[in-house]
Amino acid sequence: MRDQEPGPGHPERRLTTKEAAELLGVKPETVYAYVSRGQLSSRRVPGGRGSTFDAEDVETLARRNRRESNGTPGAGAEQSVRTRLTLIDQNQNRYYYRGVDATELAARHSYEEVAEWLWTGRMRHGTTFTAPRASVEAARRAVDALPEHTGPTDRLRVAAIAAAVADPLRFDLSEGAVLGAARGLIPTLVAALPPKLPTHRDGDSMAQRLWGRLSRQPAAQAPLHVLDAALALLVDHDLAASTLAVRVAASARAHAYAAVTAGLGVIEGPLHGAASGLAHRLLLDVLDHGSAGPVIAEELRAGRRIPGLGHRLYAQEDPRARALFALLEEIPEAAPALAAARDIVVTTARHAPLHANVDLALAVLTTSCGMEASAGETVFAVARTAGWIAHALEEYGERPLRMRPSGLYVGPKPPRPLPE
Known part of the structure; x- marks a missing residue:
């Protein structure tokens, strides 16, 4: 009715x-x-x-959904993008990297190994990434010149630009050159962030290096494993907004650093990479109040959506959240934040049957490990850089400038007289 x-x-x-x-x-x-x-x-x-x-x-x-499903693309436009990288199975609530269950990959392999699998389809056990000294020095100089209040994504974007300038081979779009740049860019991005703990040693994993940029607490084995798994789980997720921006840049034959910069420019929105920061603050409010009820009530009263809940691709719980929650169960320090997250889900379910997404799971990790609200955004950006590189590589193999839709003009009908 x-x-x-x-x-x-x-x-x-x-x-x-x-x-x-x-x-x-x-x-x-x-x-x-x-x-x-x-x-x-x-x-x-x-x-x-x-x-x-x-x-x-x-x-x-x-009507918009029907247009997207059945509409005729304009000249040069494509309604969907063929990819061999990630499959999201909405019926099974699972997702796959090159046909392999992504949550199982993240449980058994490091972030670097998962990145290599996505890039090449081959598993390189024990692989590590090394940043060129010139790249790190250029990135640190550029980032150190930014104002103190600069956010993490701004720092990463500036670091990527500086690393590009330091690489004279950046315009080589061959697979070997792009992968070489990627293996140096990711550790460069992390090295350019202000350290909170003593700097890493050569051979440390990306999770170990990133931990020292996010938390002042020593890196215990269990939380470090959760961070590594989070990086691996977030490597790619089909054509998210930032990934589409990367493919558009790669379609125009922008080099890999520029393509990554395009992705970094998109993830700052509250509906994408920055969503975990909103969930982090919500968790802290619930922990302060001792109950989700009054916090959720205030959010709804203000007309705000509840961060950390719901995902347009999953009717049930986000599989990335499910995997991270299972690992966080093994960390005693995470128990209060886990309980608060469950309280948020149960309380909100009285209003709308929404399930936890990966942003809420990241918020549990960041609040439990003494990290700032922006830490989840940093984890997301560093992790997704590997996926962006994979998509850029795929796009370099396609027809140039194919990501060029035609606009549907709905303005005044011409010709009109010149304005006075």
Whole structure:
């Protein structure tokens, strides 16, 4: 049944969750995933447990989804991108790197090994990454010149640009040259971040090096393993917004450093890489209050989405979150934050059946290990750099400039007189 509520001047049509799901052709859980990502807004039914949705908003989203699924691409545009890298199985709530379960890869292999698997399809056991000295020196000089309040993604972006300038071979787009640049760029990015603990030793893993940039607590084995797994789990996730930006840059034959910089420019939004920072702050609020109830109530009262919940590609719990939560269970210091995260999920479920995503799991890690709210964003950016390189390599093998859609002009019909 449609819920008719009079508005100023004309009635506003409201749809139930079931009606919205039917109109969109999705499961009810997916409707709430649209809400969590800001694509729909909901309104709580007075005195009830359900929600209603503005019919016009739902119809607009349905039309857009149909266009994306069935629309005819414009000249030079492509509606989908063929890739051999990552498959997301929404029915099974799993995802795969080159056909291998990504959570199993992350449980058994280091971040560096998973990156090599994604790049080459070969497993290089015990591989480590080494940053060229000139690259690190250039990146550190550039980053040290930034204001003290500069955020981590800004630092990484500047470091990537400096590393590019230090590499005279950056315009070589052959696979060997790009992979060589990648194996040096990732440790350069980490080395350019301000240290909180003594610097790493040669041969340390990327997780060990990154830990010293995120926490002042000594790196115990179990938390370090969780960080390494988080890096591996976040290497790639199909065509996320930042990855699409990387492929657009690579389609124009920008070099690998420039392609990575394009990705870093996208992830700062609260709906992408920075989402874990919002979940971190939410967790701290819940821990301070001792209960999720008043915190969630205030978030909903302010009209804000609850960070760390829901994912448009998964109707159930994000498999990356599930894998990290299982590892965090082995860390006694993480118990309070884990309990707070569960409280958030259970409390919010009374309003919307949303499940935990990887941002909430990252927030549990960062709050439990004495890291700042921006630490999850740093982990995400460093991890995803490997995936961006993989996508850039794929795009270099495609027709140049194919990522060029045509605009659908909806402005005033020409010709118009010159403005006075």
